[in-house]
Amino acid sequence: MVRIALSWSGGKDSCMALHELINRGDEVACLLTTVPQETGKTFAHNEDIKKMEAQAESLGIPLELVHCTYDTYTEDFLEELVKLKTKYRLDAIAFGDMYLEGHREWGQKLADAAGLKAVYPLWSEQSEMLTMLNKFINSGYKAEVIKVREDVLPLDWVGRLLDESFIKDISEKDVCPMGESGEYHTFVYDGPLFKKEVRS
Known part of the structure; x- marks a missing residue:
């Protein structure tokens, strides 16, 4: 069984990715949510952290907050991912991206740098x-x-x-x-x- 960290926004894409991963027998060990210091809320969605924690509790999956800045987003994400790889004995990190090549390339580079496999369960046309x-x-x-x-x-x-x-x-x-x-x-x-x- 593959142990996976899922990049988690709380929205439909990451939820669909979670559903697909579980259905195919992978183990989602934790959810990763990025929180820029500039806002104190989730990246892009600007969602309240307490709502994310309530989601994770309802799903029964640990939520890990990746604290970052806009300027050092990738570096901060990688640093935290390396720590979580050991903590959860991770094999891979999954993303809910569907067709934007630039997003996939970024995730692949991040995974490579952390020594993990990048997984895109929703990738399509x-x-x-x-x-x-x-x-x-x-x-x-x-x-x-x-x-x-x-x-x-x-x-x-x-x-x-x-x-x-x-x-x-x-x-x-x-x-x-x-x-x-x-x-x-x-x-x-x-x-x-x-x-x-x-x-x-």
């Missing part, structure tokens, strides 16, 4: 993103939009649940349906792997 969104919504997980890029999506989408109505509306926009370029971010609060709902 860009043309498959609407199918991926449907798969997530039909999987039984529940998520809400917590952040949008206001240059591409309306601010009033914050708070929307990912459901059939969301699929219809996002498919009419000129954006990636899965928000792979940061068009929107989500927080997953319930689903098959959760012991209890974690909405605030």
Whole structure:
């Protein structure tokens, strides 16, 4: 059995990655969440740490916070990953990226430097993103939009649940349906792997 650390944002992509890893028999030893000192909240999603801790508790998987700065993000991540490799006897680190080559290259270099395998359980073609969104919504997980890029999506989408109505509306926009370029971010609060709902 492969022991894996999963890069964890709390959103749909990392949740889908977790689901895939567990379904194929891998052991997710811990969840890794980066926390820039500049904000004290999660990187990119800007989520409250207490909500991340509640997620991890409901999932029954340890959460490890990677404290970093924007300027030294990679170096800080690598330093912490090397420590966690020993602590959890890790074989690999997994990411929820789907098709952006630049993200995959960064993760591969990070894993190589730490002496780990890089795993991308959701890797697919860009043309498959609407199918991926449907798969997530039909999987039984529940998520809400917590952040949008206001240059591409309306601010009033914050708070929307990912459901059939969301699929219809996002498919009419000129954006990636899965928000792979940061068009929107989500927080997953319930689903098959959760012991209890974690909405605030």
